[in-house]
Amino acid sequence: MTASVACDVLVVGGGNAAMAAALSACDHCASVIVIERAPKFYRGGNSRHTRDFRIMHEKPTEHMLATYSPDEFLDDLRRVAGGEMDEGLARLVVERSEALPAWLSQQGVRWQEPLAGTLHLARTNMFMLGGGRAMMNAYYRTAEKKRIAIWYDAMLEDIDIAGNVFGSAQVRKNGEVVRIRACAVVFAAGGYEANISWLRQHWGDAADNFIIRGTAYNQGNTIDLLLSAGAEPVGHPQAFHAVAVDGRAPKFDGGIVTRLDSVPFGIVVNQRGERFYDEGEDFWPKRYAIWGGLIARQPGQVAYSIIDSKVVDKFMPSVFPPIVASSVADLAIRLGLDASRVQQTVDTYNAAVQPGTFRPGDLDDCRTVGVEPCKSHWAQRIDTPPFYAYPLRAGITFTYRGVRIGPDARVQLAGGGAMENAFAAGEMVAGNVLRRGYLAGFGLTMGAVVGRIAGEGAARVAR
Ligand SMILES: Cc1cc2nc3c(=O)[nH]c(=O)nc-3n(C[C@H](O)[C@H](O)[C@H](O)COP(=O)(O)OP(=O)(O)OC[C@H]3O[C@@H](n4cnc5c(N)ncnc54)[C@H](O)[C@@H]3O)c2cc1C
Known part of the structure; x- marks a missing residue:
């Protein structure tokens, strides 16, 4: 018989977006389970390889020089987006980025002095002390203190969504199948850049020669499950950074x-x-x-x-x-x-x-x-x-194909309307803002901003 457990909010994934969602859901009084497909050592997906967030700020700070206005940030995004950008969502991410440093510091993330040298990012980007690995360790330490349940070697295999309502998830945990029933769910399981056979569909045999800069665990099956359940796709399947x-x-x-x-x-x-x-x-x-x-x-x-x-x-x-x-x-x-x-x-x-x-x-x-x-x-x-x-x-750094979300991070349905209790964040929704091009530090910023919105929204639904 399949084991079954229940929680208020289930978070799928174990990187920056997932942990931002899990901690926010927990802060809004929800019991949370995080399922991370990777073993503990490899937790944190591509977020573990990162170095910096792009942050809007109206005054110089201890960690960033001068100012970086919302308009300049948005202009920078427009310049790389090649005319394909969701302006509303982009503005939301830019404006909410300002609050991220304080919130991340509360989660235990520490910061470097403004960066000197040839990167020219000291005004616009904040660098984590110890890089992405240290940031992920801080996130997980805080999550453990808050008694968020973290399951490693736990892969989402299937979802039960009836109409626009999520009911439960089938998870393979250390080889055993477990069903998790949850009042709400946040999907934050990254892109599909490590799925060579999917890349092969669009790049042919060339895909066999690609190098994947990040985790081998981002295989995209969560995106696939959501699209099969009626979610609206976003981004071109061949596009990658x-x-x-x-x-x-x-x-x-x-x-x-x-x-x-x-x-x-x-x-x-x-x-x-x-x-x-x-x-x-x-x-x-x-x-x-x-x-x-x-x-x-x-x-x-x-x-x-x-x-x-x-x-x-x-x-x-x-x-x-x-x-x-x-x-x-x-x-x-x-x-x-x-x-x-x-x-x-x-x-x-x-x-x-x-x-x-x-x-x-x-x-x-x-x-x-x-x-x-x-x-x-x-x-x-x-x-x-x-x-x-x-x-x-x-x-290959990441892919752009994913699912469409609304400003409240709810998964949108291809036939119109949105899922009631299913939210998404991180790389699997990156194509909502940028469908090509990239701005250094934007992946983490968007992941944390939308992750927090998704976690809070999921907790509200659960209550
Ligand atoms: C080398 C490198 C350097 C980078 N540097 C920067 C930087 O400095 N700043 C920046 O903003 N961006 C940077 N990026 C991009 C950045 O990594 C991503 O934008 C960001 O980490 C995505 O976060 P995420 O939480 O969406 O995904 P990830 O951090 O990749 O997390 C996805 C998680 O989902 C888990 N997962 C996958 N499938 C399942 C499943 N079925 N069930 C359960 N769990 C699952 C994975 O194990 C993984 O832990 C860099 C990327 C790379 C590769």
């Missing part, structure tokens, strides 16, 4: 340290030894997120960043050492590429480089003329040995 990562990164969970920022300092060639995109199109923080998609469309989904010794110390080094050789041809052989083709590509590029003043902090006048694709900035000849290379692959 992907960056260039070191090709030697592990298949899953490599996190932030595998990202490679060498691209603007040299050239990038594909397996045929050919360049395929302007490496110096714009500042790297504005361009790094297109390189995952570019590499995903190359043969074998692999590319190689080639630089020389003039620039090897100009970017954050990869966690893996570069491949080194004393000539371009030797470098190509070490990469397994056709040496004469790579030599020809480098020679053609070198001949196209125009005189200019190399200024890595500005959109400088170092560019090429007469080569396709051109390199618009930071183009210097690759001529000073030793020569270095990094293999690159597409590192």
Whole structure:
């Protein structure tokens, strides 16, 4: 016989959005069960890999410089959204972001001093001391103190939704099936970026060569269950956020340290030894997120960043050492590429480089003329040995496809109306605000704001 338990609010997932929902529901007098598919060590999904929240603020704070107005925040979102943004929900997230630092501090999250260096985020973003892992530990410690029940190795397998009312969930906990009846539910189980067979439906065999930067547990079955129960979909199934990562990164969970920022300092060639995109199109923080998609469309989904010794110390080094050789041809052989083709590509590029003043902090006048694709900035000849290379692959951060929610975080139905007692938050609803593009720190901010709204709403329904 299937074991059965009951609670006021069931929270599905174990990352930032889920824990924000669980703690908020608990603060509004509800008994809460959190089911996290991962074992305890891997709890916290992709949130465990994060570093910062994007926060609106009208005055300088201890942890952020100057001001970041709601209008500027919204303009930044509009700029990356490419005309596809839910303005109402975006404004809600932006305005409520202001209260997040104080609330997160109450949950035990601690913060770094404003960040110096090349990221240029000290005014707009707040960095967690100890990063995402420390934040998740703080969330879970507080949840345990508040006697929220946390089930690890507990995967949502099925849901019982009749019309627009959630009744119960079938959960596989340590291999056993348990039914949880709840007055309300919050779904916050991330995207489906780790589900290679789903990615294959839209990317074909190329998907086998993708690297997943975060957790292997975000398989998307919760999104699937909700869509089958009549929820309205949002976001395109092929859309994802992907960056260039070191090709030697592990298949899953490599996190932030595998990202490679060498691209603007040299050239990038594909397996045929050919360049395929302007490496110096714009500042790297504005361009790094297109390189995952570019590499995903190359043969074998692999590319190689080639630089020389003039620039090897100009970017954050990869966690893996570069491949080194004393000539371009030797470098190509070490990469397994056709040496004469790579030599020809480098020679053609070198001949196209125009005189200019190399200024890595500005959109400088170092560019090429007469080569396709051109390199618009930071183009210097690759001529000073030793020569270095990094293999690159597409590192998928998250997907955009999910379920539509209303401003109260209730799941919307494809046929109109909303579910009465089912809410959703986090990456599985990210497509409600952005269906493409991304703004650093927005994933956590949206997850925590909507998670809190969902948790509070679920507790109210339960009462
Ligand atoms: C390397 C990396 C760095 C990043 N850095 C930042 C950053 O600094 N700032 C920022 O804002 N964003 C960042 N992001 C994006 C950010 O991680 C996400 O926006 C955010 O963590 C999503 O939170 P979430 O709670 O929706 O999902 P997650 O944190 O991924 O949590 C989903 C949870 O659901 C669980 N789950 C999945 N399926 C089931 C199921 N069927 N049953 C039960 N549980 C299930 C998973 O185990 C997981 O714990 C980064 C992402 C990556 C990969």
